[in-house]
Amino acid sequence: xxxxxRMQRLNKYFGDHHVLKDIDLEVQSGEVVVIIGASGSGKSxxxxxxxxxxxxxxxxxxxDQQKLAPKGGNQKxxxxxxxxxxxxxxxxxxxxxxxxxxxIMLAPMKVKDTDxxxxxGVAMKLLDRVGIANQAEKxxxxxxxxxxxxxxxxxxxxxxxxxxxxxxxxxxxxxEMIGEVLDVMRELAKEGMTMMVVTHEMGFAREVxxxxxxxxxGQIVEEGKPDAVFDNPQNERTQSFLSRVLKH
Amino acid sequence: MESGFQFDWGAAFGSVPYLxxxxxxxxxxxxxxxxxxxxxxxxxxxxxxxxNRLLRWPATAYIEVFRGTPILVQVLFIFYxxxxxxxxxxxxxxxxxxxxxxxxxxxxxxxxRGGVQSIDKGQTEAGxxxxxxxxxxxxxxxxxxxxxxxxxxxxxxxxxxIKDTSLFSVIGVGELVRQGQIYIATTFTAFEVYFMxxxxxxxxxLTLSSLLRFVERRGLAST
Numbered sequence: 492x493x494x495x496x497r498m499q500r501l502n503k504y505f506g507d508h509h510v511l512k513d514i515d516l517e518v519q520s521g522e523v524v525v526i527i528g529a530s531g532s533g534k535s536x537x538x539x540x541x542x543x544x545x546x547x548x549x550x551x552x553x554x555d556q557q558k559l560a561p562k563g564g565n566q567k568x569x570x571x572x573x574x575x576x577x578x579x580x581x582x583x584x585x586x587x588x589x590x591x592x593x594x595i596m597l598a599p600m601k602v603k604d605t606d607x608x609x610x611x612g613v614a615m616k617l618l619d620r621v622g623i624a625n626q627a628e629k630x631x632x633x634x635x636x637x638x639x640x641x642x643x644x645x646x647x648x649x650x651x652x653x654x655x656x657x658x659x660x661x662x663x664x665x666x667e668m669i670g671e672v673l674d675v676m677r678e679l680a681k682e683g684m685t686m687m688v689v690t691h692e693m694g695f696a697r698e699v700x701x702x703x704x705x706x707x708x709g710q711i712v713e714e715g716k717p718d719a720v721f722d723n724p725q726n727e728r729t730q731s732f733l734s735r736v737l738k739h
Numbered sequence: 740m741e742s743g744f745q746f747d748w749g750a751a752f753g754s755v756p757y758l759x760x761x762x763x764x765x766x767x768x769x770x771x772x773x774x775x776x777x778x779x780x781x782x783x784x785x786x787x788x789x790x791n792r793l794l795r796w797p798a799t800a801y802i803e804v805f806r807g808t809p810i811l812v813q814v815l816f817i818f819y820x821x822x823x824x825x826x827x828x829x830x831x832x833x834x835x836x837x838x839x840x841x842x843x844x845x846x847x848x849x850x851x852r853g854g855v856q857s858i859d860k861g862q863t864e865a866g867x868x869x870x871x872x873x874x875x876x877x878x879x880x881x882x883x884x885x886x887x888x889x890x891x892x893x894x895x896x897x898x899x900x901i902k903d904t905s906l907f908s909v910i911g912v913g914e915l916v917r918q919g920q921i922y923i924a925t926t927f928t929a930f931e932v933y934f935m936x937x938x939x940x941x942x943x944x945l946t947l948s949s950l951l952r953f954v955e956r957r958g959l960a961s962t
Binding site: 542544570573574576577578580582584585586587588597598601602643646647650 | 864875887
């Protein structure tokens with residue numbers, strides 16, 4: 492199995508605040524890794540390091556065979572990684588001045604020099620796949636949150652990434668829209684996409700994850716198969732976290 | 740002192756054909772200056788956002804100087820002062836356009852900076868995460884959105900600059916106010932003529948602001 496992400500003794504600070512402490516983490520091709528933890532535990536920062544949205548201070552980070560230097564240096568590696576790694580944000584971050592279709596076409600046209608009609612074809616196929624082909628000509632603001640997030644997933648997929656990062660993709664959604672986004676992610680996982688997902692959706696984690704990682708205070712406190720982590724957590728911090736989030 | 744003032748409609752309307760001759764100058768100085776000012780504003784506004792101090796500092800200095808001194812002094816300096824250095828007279832029209840360009844450029848620079856900074860950081864993150872370079876992200880994601888937000892303050896600046904051109908009567912450009920002054924010199928109907936001058940400025944600025952409202956509505960419909 493090919494490793495897509497390899498972090499070794501990764502340390503990250505925000506000023507004096509030590510956000511990530513000696514993180515060792517590997518993600519294999521085709522694997523779905525779900526990262527859970529309380530807010531402020533460093534889980535979002537962790538996946539934002541993978542595509543260089545956050546730099547780190549020490550340790551080693553290799554993504555898709557590209558070594559990403561500390562402090563976000565090495566622009567070439569960064570550019571190469573970002574072409575291969577898609578990201579979906581909590582706030583969708585769609586481009587409000589472009590239609591849904593144009594949102595998806597932009598990166599293939601600018602980064603891969605795909606011609607316009609081919610990019611439009613890809614966009615329509617992806618919109619169909621996430622179930623909103625009929626919204627292609629609308630602007631993001633005209634869509635519901637769930638639809639916007641599905642567009643954001645399609646937009647990332649248009650670059651044919653080898654790895655998808657999801658940073659709390661359902662946290663900004665109304666409860667009735669969470670399901671439609673998780674469905675798309677579930678499909679994606681089934682098709683073999685390598686995924687790193689930060690989420691509070693424990694049901695999704697249990698069902699879809701190959702591996703669950705619990706982060707507390709910037710450290711990986713527990714990791715393993717979902718059943719093992721959820722049903723038989725070894726660390727008492729994991730136990731108390733799960734007892735709080737699984738109650739409701 | 741009795742005040743037997745009577746508004747002289749004949750004088751008011753009689754001045755109009757004469758005043759209208761000033762309007763092309765007023766518009767040429769305003770829009771010529773604003774066009775150049777917009778270019779200056781974009782360049783210095785982006786420079787003031789740069790991480791590079793060699794770009795940021797000169798831009799900031801320019802903005803401070805031209806926002807911090809009166810435009811009347813600026814145009815007097817250009818028209819009467821600069822010829823001492825360049826070694827020849829400067830055409831009054833050129834001086835007027837240059838003054839509007841440099842003055843509005845400083846304000847537009849701040850409009851550009853504010854517009855760009857108002858765009859959510861998540862937009863840049865989304866752009867670079869898709870593999871776009873920093874400059875691709877800026878020009879295809881950030882700038883179009885910033886430009887849309889800049890329309891109201893830019894319109895505001897255009898109106899201010901149009902009114903500022905009235906000061907250039909002091910250097911003898913035959914713009915609206917200057918035309919009025921010349922007319923009054925022979926007819927002594929100051930009230931009527933300045934009243935018409937004011938109405939003509941109002942006509943220009945009202946046209947512009949309704950045009951801008953239209954553009955703004957169209958621009959916002961898609962966001």
